Amino acid sequence: MAKIVLARIDDRLVHGQVMTQWLQYSGGNHIVIVDSDVAADSFNTNMMKMAVPRSVKLDVFTEDEAKEKISELPDSAKVIILAKRPQVFDKLAEDGLELGSVIVGGMGQNQERKKLYKNIAASDEEREAFRKIIDQGIDLKIQVVPSDKTISVETLL
Template sequence: MTMEIRLARIDDRLIHGQVATVWAKETKVNRILVVSDEVAKDMLRKTLLKQAAPPGVHTNVITIDKMIAIFNDPKFDSFKTMLLFTNPYDARRVVEGGVVLKSINIGGMSFSEGKKMITNAVAVNNQDIKDLKYLSNQGIELEIRKVAADSKVYMMDLLKKEKMI
């Protein structure tokens, strides 16, 4: 047995209204793990994220190495987990470290310099595209949905349509 990952999501806003209410209910998780070296070092963000979690769902902010270390640990088999990443690179690093993901939901990747908007909520740069291609090549479904009720848009199809891969 390993930890049950019910949702892996890339959303640079991490825990916000949609995640806290809709996704947590939809997936019936008992644990949210924010996996980010950057956020794990930021005490204020860690505190705010724990406060934003839905009632009854424990939230931890952990480093990428910690996620890799605990994934196969039987102590965490009871976890019905939602993994939250701020970017595709961090998701790639946990997969390279042996964490098994079947699908990654992409909720929001903010626009910043050097990025191109491909939906109203998702912007990518060359590094993101490289990491998304790696994840896709591992057989991981990459789908864009803000909320569970939205229809899935497949990231790789969108990148092809935009002539980005």
């Protein structure tokens, strides 16, 4: 099975920080986006594939198929899993995917979200998903870029 080198919650999915910092920091060679809406949008999926270096493979899976598809990736895959919402990682863990840690990156404010830490915001539903992730023994921390110190989400809830 592939090795998961990074699991990250980020509204923007594939963007500059992921491509320039997290990719290099993690040593990843295969990005997996888990988002049912993006998976259903071939134009958006193709745009993201163009943003990824040619040496890095990119797949987009729905939330329902992600655990199985990730489990089928080759042993040589060093996987970065990206999702917009913590509920995705809660589901992946419940489905049996081993996630040692999950990093909260970009979660911007909106009408449903309240400030959690600096520029990170979460809705009540997302905070509950954070608790469920932590209860499953997964290390959940905030780290916007690799050079930032990590902040435990558990201490903020």
